[in-house]
Amino acid sequence: MYNGTAPIETAKIFINQLDRLKIPYLYVTNNATKTPLDVVSHLKDVCNIQASEEQIYTSGLAAVDYVKRNYPQARTYVIGEDALIQQVKDAGLKYTDQDIEVVIQGLDRNATYNELAQASTAIRNGAAFIVTNPDVNLPTEKGFMPGAGAITAFLKTSTQKEPIIIGKPFGYIMDGALKRIGLEKSDVAMVGDNYKTDILAGIDYGMDTIMTLTGITKAKDLEQYIKKPTYIVKDLSEWRFEE
Numbered sequence: 001m002y003n004g005t006a007p008i009e010t011a012k013i014f015i016n017q018l019d020r021l022k023i024p025y026l027y028v029t030n031n032a033t034k035t036p037l038d039v040v041s042h043l044k045d046v047c048n049i050q051a052s053e054e055q056i057y058t059s060g061l062a063a064v065d066y067v068k069r070n071y072p073q074a075r076t077y078v079i080g081e082d083a084l085i086q087q088v089k090d091a092g093l094k095y096t097d098q099d100i101e102v103v104i105q106g107l108d109r110n111a112t113y114n115e116l117a118q119a120s121t122a123i124r125n126g127a128a129f130i131v132t133n134p135d136v137n138l139p140t141e142k143g144f145m146p147g148a149g150a151i152t153a154f155l156k157t158s159t160q161k162e163p164i165i166i167g168k169p170f171g172y173i174m175d176g177a178l179k180r181i182g183l184e185k186s187d188v189a190m191v192g193d194n195y196k197t198d199i200l201a202g203i204d205y206g207m208d209t210i211m212t213l214t215g216i217t218k219a220k221d222l223e224q225y226i227k228k229p230t231y232i233v234k235d236l237s238e239w240r241f242e243e
Contacts, residue, residue: 002046003214010237015049031059036053039051059167060083061176063130070128076096077100077118079104080107081106081110101122105131108151136150189202193217194216195211210232213235
């Protein structure tokens with residue numbers, strides 16, 4: 001939909017066609033630091049795209065959904081920012097820093113050593129280790145900054161435990177997205193410009209994929225991958241809908 005603060009105009013045309021043809025869709029993002037309302041506001045401000053909160057599915061929401069399904073009564077601790085903490089509370093999970101049974105870890109740009117040590121101790125003592133997304137770096141105007149995956153590496157090294165990773169390219173976020181949209185995977189295509197997250201998520205989930213070359217992954221990059229996207233387009237204006 002956008003590159004930073006620059007809109008991809010062909011993406012908006014694509015969305016307009018989906019709306020006109022009443023084709024359901026979701027915006028699926030690994031960003032767990034934003035609420036759906038934050039994403040809606042960003043789409044409006046940057047791309048002039050009107051979206052609803054129900055159309056946004058973040059790795060934070062997916063992680064909370066996973067914990068709610070599998071550990072509904074668990075005492076849950078969060079390494080993450082306000083959006084993720086609020087989603088844990090809104091879901092009715094037991095948010096606490098005492099007798100921790102589940103640790104949900106996302107990007108937290110204000111995490112302290114003591115908070116990380118508390119999470120590490122809980123995981124060592126048997127708490128489930130749930131990670132929102134594996135992104136080790138985030139592109140910013142200052143260059144790449146550490147992402148959620150960098151914090152995960154810290155906790156993995158400290159605990160010698162492997163986490164359950166929820167976000168793209170892993171299938172847990174896809175499970176949640178399909179449940180939310182109410183469709184079978186055979187009726188859905190994963191659209192994205194990042195092979196290692198968007199496209200690989202769709203391929204590994206057994207879903208058709210549409211690779212657009214407007215972002216991170218370029219045509220020459222695809223030569224190194226054995227698993228290929230179902231479709232490759234220069235930009236989303238090349239995609240044709242049957243009417």
